[in-house]
Amino acid sequence: MTSPDPMAEIRASFFIECDELLEALQDGLTQIDEGAADDETVNVCFRAVHSIKGGAGAFGLDDLVRFAHRYETVLDEVRGGRLALDHDAVLLFMRAADILFDIVRNCRDDVETDATAVEPTLRELESLTGGSEGEEEEEVADFQPMTLSLDLGLGAVDTGDTRYEIRFRPERELFASGNEPLFILRALGELGHTETECTLGAIPDLSKLEAEGALLSWKIILETNRARNEIEEVFEFVEGLCTLEIEELSGFSLPPLPDLPEISEVPGDSAESIESEDANSAPPISRLNLTLPGAQETQTPKTAPVSETPAPAHASAKSQTQRSSGSPSAPPATVRVDLERIERLVNLVGELVINQAMLSQSVAQAGIPANSPVAQDLEEFMQLTRDIQDSVMMIRAQPVKSLFQRMARIVRESSASLGKRVRLVTDGETTEVDKTVIERLADPLTHMIRNAVDHGLESAESRIEAGKSEEGCITLSAAHRSGRVVIEVSDDGGGIDREKVRAIAEEKGLVQAGQSLSESDTDALLFLPGFSTAKTVSNLSGRGVGMDVVRKSIQDLGGQVHITSTPGKGTSFSISLPLTLAVLDGMVVEAAGETLVVPLGSIVETLTARHENMRALGADSQVLQVRQSFVPLLDLGVELGFREPRSDYHGSVVLLITLEDGTRSALIVDRIHEQRQVVIKGLQESYGYVPGIAAATILGDGQVALILDPVDLLSSANGKTRYRSADLQIAG
Amino acid sequence: MNEQTALQNEATDRELLSFRVGEQEYSVDIMSVREIRGWTRPTPIPHSADYVRGVINLRGTVLPIVDLARRLDLSVEEACERNVIIVSKIRHQTVGLLVDAVSDILAIPDSEMQPPPEMTEEKDRGFVKALTIVDGRMLRVLDLETVLPEQSVEAV
Known part of the structure; x- marks a missing residue:
């Protein structure tokens, strides 16, 4: 988007939203994987992808739209109960979520996304649904007929094109809140064929014209095969800011054109063939779909969501009630604040603390007795200062969840590349830590997780031999402990092979042969520069970045790392960090x-x-x-x-x-x-x-x-x- | 000599803040001066060069203090309450320069600036980027960047 600031700002906030949505998606997938999912969880995932797609469309981020659309299509199958998810499928979904994350990042940074990294996963995704060949047209595959065959009883909403008369009259607040009717009209245009009429009657003489008033209203005749709630969705953001009437005009349908050869070329073709295999009763409907006038119709599926569930109005209502009443941890109201402002506040409070200390000192030097009102008030002032300081520090605090989700991805990627089956269990995701600490913890933690997957966990064969489940388990937990944050990375692998560690350390001259070392001393050798136990330098660890670097970066944060290890049971690294760097x-x-x-x-x-x-x-x-x-x-x-x-x-x-x-x-x-x-x-x-x-x-x-x-x-x-x-x- | 050509190209007057270090009169471009403040005892920094007197609290920020007399290798009495600190911004770094006294603000046309003569002692010439004459006295224009503490040398 080349437009200046306002657009850039909206774009920036879109990407912030994307992060939140991706987080929700990750959460949902994790829940599904743990078997703790209900219908709503799938809905949340679907909605996350759907919203990303919607926003991406608005900003013309084609790569993102393309991927999100196809991802969403498959998710919709799950949502509709037509596709059951097993563990592998969920893993695939998670991989897709990772790719979605990458594409979002690339779009944000204006980097071209490498299609070769994306395509295989997409194909795999689509093979889940028994989808057709990975042709370019496939992205517009219209699954609607399948939906129909299941939900014929739910009324005429989807049976071909319905004519709606929409009367849309913006209030001045609509403009005041930065909405633009043009975009809404365009969005409607994407739903189907529209005839738009603008009512100018309310416009007074120029002399009486109020520049910021809302005087225009529109009457739109929309012919669409979409459900009514999709039309309502277009107006989602202007709800309450306009007068809106949507009326279904009955008795309308286009005469089917007998132009079949042409149909085979339009993108809906593959869908039709699926559909005709599935439900022989439906062909006329699909033909209706395809014979609608103009290029607009053939493009529709590309940019607009494909096949909402049969009764989406019902579904969304349900999801909303569940969100507000059902979930115990409904997200509290939040405000987005520029980090710079917070920094400034933190600095100012720092000044306040110093000033207050100076004041106390002056009072003491002035020989004012401790029981005097001045000294007592000062005492109270000190208490307040301390409270303010604590509260301000809390503003900077963030849950470690985002960090943990990144780690989940590292586990997925590293376990896949090593061919190990690894499960990541996280605990204490809501633990809050200073933002800077979280940011600077990502690298060392990534390294530790990779180490745990690569060195910590044994190969599947040795695990089975040792009587463990084939699937390795890595636990990542965070907790507040006596004014510090403790983050633990533990695996249920073979534990540290102390003999080997010692042998390597001796070989590398890090310890003297015969020097007596306690178990924990031996474990601590791992942190020495130039130590690496991997016999072969694997793709993951052993890039010359050793645990010494991990320790250094944690020390830079004012933290400490400890290792505990039990042979045969696993290894645990615990990082203890200050709550704040300020x-x-x-x-x-x-x-x-x-x-x-x-x-x-x-x-x-x-x-x-x-x-x-x-x-x-x-x-x-x-x-x-x-x-x-x-x-x-x-x-x-x-x-x-x-x-x-x-x-x-x-x-x-x-x-x-x-x-x-x-x-x-x-x-x-x-x-x-x-x-x-x-x-x-x-x-x-x-x-x-x-x-x-x-x-x-x-x-x-x-x-x-x-x-x-x-x-x-x-x-x-x-x-x-x-x-x-x-x-x-x-x-x- | 790039400095000299650069100076001559500018036709405008140059405003300088002049001050005394020991028996000599120096000056800096007034645009780089943030404020002038009285002497505060700096907190010494371990293992620093001898001309770094330490750091002081400048309204909540930590400001390093360079003792100009020591930096320029001039023999002067120990710093005391009569000294002043010129807080100046050099590139992105703010540094306090400890001097004996601030004397004047002078507007000098660039044409009256002359490059320092070639001296045998490379070290001394480095700090002064131009010379000029004011009321018959020689005024030295400091090259502030050369005065900055040298990080690489200190981080021993």
Whole structure:
């Protein structure tokens, strides 16, 4: 669409709607697959595809219309109960949904869709219905006669052409809400032959003309073989914005033309042949269909929905009541908001939090007693600020469902290419996570899912041998746990072959031969750079992107990954993530006169260093004995280059830091100030990367404080061997 | 010398904000200046170049501070309350320049700009893109882009 902004905007919102519809389609198909479907589920799927097609038609997205139309046709067969779905058929439908998704994306990005990727699936789809050859004409195959043969009792609606008189008088609100009668008239024209007459009688003199008034009305005579509700559907969006009368004119039918040779060339041909095999009683009707005047009629099936169910008015009414009363989780009212506005709000609230902290500090410095009204009001203000902050963060939160659906597709595709049968079970799809987290989680999760299908699950033979069902199962779940989101990817495969992992790690020099490793240590080897257990580099995994990259991207999100594995039972990866990237729970500490924030998640406990539990190790480093283990001692001030090591650390405050790979360190700080939530301010954009520092924040006194990145800090402090620290010179 | 030809092609006056760093007088194009603010103690950034004094809070954003005296290798006293920070936007990055004092706003015709002479010390010439004379004093026009902290060097 080359039109400027307004059209582009509508187009954009169409694609947003498409996403929602595709989601509904996926949901429906999943339900069908699980056997939890009723008629309404199929209806929802059909409607989703149908709506996409409708919108696509309006924007002239031919590829999309073509595919959606043929997909919809097959779905309609299911809807009409003429086609039963088995597991394979549902899988096929899901594949088709994936393709539909791709085409929608391509249309959005103005990319040509590769027909070779689409055709095979379409053919398969159509073979389900015993459809005819995959000729181009096939897309307009008209299945109506089959419908008829089943539903003759339902009245004369579909028996050839009916003449309707439609009186359409828009109200001014119709125009005010951006509707355009021309489109409606065009849509009517697609239903059949129309004679349109515009009534100009209401137009006053130019001097009295009200520019925004609605003065025109139309009278349309429509000859169509469509059901009445299809006509009503055209007016769906202007309901209540116009006066509309649809009246059926009786006693009309076109005399059948005896021009049979021509019929064989029109697109409806294949349908007719099916129909005539099926129901010998119907030929005159189909002939009626085909002999209607003009090119308009022959085009009709191409752009308009083919064969609604026999009593669509009834069906749609039913679907609506079911949607409103039947489903327990009726979607709540929503508003679409530009993400930028939300970002701005989030930023402003961040400012508010900082300002409030500054105010508290000033009040405290002014020596106002804590029981004074000012201090009490301030307390309340703080509470409110906190509530506002939480609520604003909630705006950014999104259910992980869309992410999970993408993963369902990854499972389908990877299992198909490996020839494994895999079922994906998802749980906790409604769990809400910050939008950015969801976006940035897609890649690592994709990788983990592929890994699970490729490496996690055994081949069908070994599964049967092990007494498991041939079909592998991957579980993807999300849940909120103590202020964090935990996402788990588990499979019921063979579990991690620790011997093999170890052998590979030794071979690659990642561990020393004979070094003793606990089970979890061995599992953690998978996360080391340059580790891949796949013997042959398969298409799916082993592209050089290893689990180390997965771990890195999750760490970048402030998250951690753990593996648990039981031989013979399966492997489970659990990702724990912060709810938001905008705030962080941290411990405000002081080192070398500077205030710093240590993420609370990495601190296990706080200790006091004493002579009796510090041991020198090597020339310039020490370890701290924590119960029965030794932990390298690091001075935060020294690590950041703020000062030289002190001569004696006796009595120093120590934060015991544990990373998710189990690495522990004892971090010496001068003082612990408080534990609080801080607003994260990126340092990357304004300054750049700082070793050991993740971001910055602004404290109550208006000063910038740096937020530590423990992983980075420890790795740059330690180098390869964990027990040496070059910078640390502790004269013990 | 591209800089010079570019300057001469523009017939209009150039408005410059002049300021003092140590004993020398420098200036920057006023269009790149966002605001001038008083001294605030910056939070030092670990492992940064010595001329990066740290970051300050500029109404909620984190602003890196470049100590111009150190950047230009001039020996001056330690920064204190008398110093000011010129907040300037260089390409897409906002940076605070720590200077001794802001002196004036001057309109100088482009024709009066001259390229800095060839100097033996390549390093010093890099920061100054033009020279001009104001009331008998030499005014140096800073090339702001060269003043920016060098990321690749710092990320050691």
